[in-house]
Amino acid sequence: MALTTLAALRKAPKAVKILGAAAGVPAAFAAAYTLISHAVFHRSNLSTANELYIRATGGSKKLLKDMVLLDNTILESADRNDRRYTIPSGVDLDVTVNEEMVNGYQVFHLNRRPINDRAIIYIHGGCFITQPVAEQWKFVETIAQRTRAEVIVPLYPLLPMHGALEALDFIQEIYCRTIEKYGANSVTIMGDSCGGGIAASFAEHLATLGIEQPARLILISPWVDMTLRNPDILSYEASDPLLGLHGLQKLGLTWAKSLDPNDYRVSPVNGEVRNLRNVIIFVGTRELLYPDARLFYDRVNATGVHAEIYIGRGLNHTYPLSPIPEAKWAIDRIVELISTD
Numbered sequence: 001m002a003l004t005t006l007a008a009l010r011k012a013p014k015a016v017k018i019l020g021a022a023a024g025v026p027a028a029f030a031a032a033y034t035l036i037s038h039a040v041f042h043r044s045n046l047s048t049a050n051e052l053y054i055r056a057t058g059g060s061k062k063l064l065k066d067m068v069l070l071d072n073t074i075l076e077s078a079d080r081n082d083r084r085y086t087i088p089s090g091v092d093l094d095v096t097v098n099e100e101m102v103n104g105y106q107v108f109h110l111n112r113r114p115i116n117d118r119a120i121i122y123i124h125g126g127c128f129i130t131q132p133v134a135e136q137w138k139f140v141e142t143i144a145q146r147t148r149a150e151v152i153v154p155l156y157p158l159l160p161m162h163g164a165l166e167a168l169d170f171i172q173e174i175y176c177r178t179i180e181k182y183g184a185n186s187v188t189i190m191g192d193s194c195g196g197g198i199a200a201s202f203a204e205h206l207a208t209l210g211i212e213q214p215a216r217l218i219l220i221s222p223w224v225d226m227t228l229r230n231p232d233i234l235s236y237e238a239s240d241p242l243l244g245l246h247g248l249q250k251l252g253l254t255w256a257k258s259l260d261p262n263d264y265r266v267s268p269v270n271g272e273v274r275n276l277r278n279v280i281i282f283v284g285t286r287e288l289l290y291p292d293a294r295l296f297y298d299r300v301n302a303t304g305v306h307a308e309i310y311i312g313r314g315l316n317h318t319y320p321l322s323p324i325p326e327a328k329w330a331i332d333r334i335v336e337l338i339s340t341d
Contacts (some may be wrong), residue, residue: 041286043314047324051286051316054241060127061240064247074160074254077129081158091137095144102154102177105170110151111144118186119150119178120338121214123171123202125193125223125318127248128159128255136192139321139331146335149188152178156198163257164201164266171202176211184212188338192318193289194255196222200268200296207275216278218334221318223289224269224296226252226261232291239286242317248288269296274303280337281308282330284315 037048063069085106087093095111122140124132132153144151154174156167178187191199196219203217228249237245256266264271269292273279279300283293293309300307310333312319312326320330 041314043312044325047315047319047322047326050322050324051241054316059242061242061244064127064244067246067250070247070250074129074251077158078160081129081131081161085131085155087132087137088134091134093137093141095141103170103173105157106155107174108153108155110140110153112150115148116150117148117182118188118338119152119182120144120147120188120190121152121154121171121174121178123156123189123191123195123199124153125191125195125221126158127251128194129251131155131158135321142331143334143338146331147338149338159251159254163255164198164259165257167198168202168205168265171198172205172209172211175202175206175214179212179214185215187214188216188218189214190218190220190334191222192220192321194223194251196220197224197226197268200224201265201271203276204264204268204271204273207272213275213277216280216337217276218337219279219281219293219296220320221283221287221289222281222293222296223248223252225267225292226256227267228252228288228292230291230295233288236286236288236290240288240317241286243288245288269299273300274305276300276305278337279305279307280310280334282310282312282320282334284312284317284319286314287317289317 033048034045037043037045041048063073087097093110096113098109098112100107100109120143124136126133140151140153143149152174154171156170175187175189189199189203191197199217200219200222203213206213228245233245252266253261256263259266261267262270279297281293281297283290297307297309310330312330315324315326316322320327320334
């Protein structure tokens with residue numbers, strides 16, 4: 001990643017641009033860059049570089065700020081998501097990969113071995129319109145390699161043809177099959193971004209069905225309120241290089257379909273949380289989902305349910321999946337949690 005180029009610096013935060021312009025030699029630039037990363041953002045140099053790269057390339061924020069582009073992308077996704085999905089080229093997984101069809105949808109099983117004594121159901125993010133990308137596959141591969149868990153990745157129904165209720169029904173089928181094999185006490189539900197929101201909604205929904213909760217719920221930058229009406233969010237949008245408020249609101253309302261967007265099956269921040277077990281949240285302070293993720297944690301914690309939140313100071317959306325040093329600690333903690341009996 002050529003992140004010290006003029007093109008990248010033009011997209012950089014103001015403080016970095018000023019120091020970059022003032023630095024006459026590489027050593028001076030390196031010192032200034034480190035100062036900004038550590039003293040201003042409280043993060044590693046690689047984390048700052050990662051954000052500069054995202055800003056320089058546009059990332060998903062461009063899509064989420066342009067409503068015409070977003071509408072076209074949603075329509076294009078209908079055809080793409082109807083086609084058979086294959087793991088992206090260039091992703092060479094060093095664990096076993098098995099695939100099956102369940103109710104017409106693909107389900108991938110990573111690391112399925114005779115010694116498995118636990119399982120993870122991973123619900124991927126992607127704004128309800130995209131299937132798993134390379135970073136998500138590498139993340140779940142790492143978790144699979146370091147645990148005795150089978151990792152199950154269900155490709156749940158997506159927009160624009162499908163919505164929240166269909167996704168919950170499908171995940172219920174996968175969950176019931178999994179706990180029949182492993183027992184609920186040996187199953188973790190984990191999700192990132194909108195997948196984290198689906199995971200939380202599903203866990204709340206289990207209580208209404210009388211189905212046993214999973215051992216733990218691990219949520220990475222979860223989107224827990226589709227309306228995003230929390231006024232605190234406005235002060236985080238500018239610092240978030242990946243997410244755009246209005247585009248997310250449009251996607252969230254579309255995902256609700258016939259449901260009220262405030263319904264817990266769409267926005268789990270509004271649901272009954274006292275029946276959950278062991279809720280663990282990872283979220284960064286430079287993402288607009290941070291205020292609602294913190295609110296969800298506070299609600300769970302207030303009921304006496306065991307809850308933990310790991311706030312990545314100066315870090316971006318889904319930081320445990322990013323190629324940064326701070327991700328290592330988060331992954332270590334996730335592995336520890338999943339491996340605990």
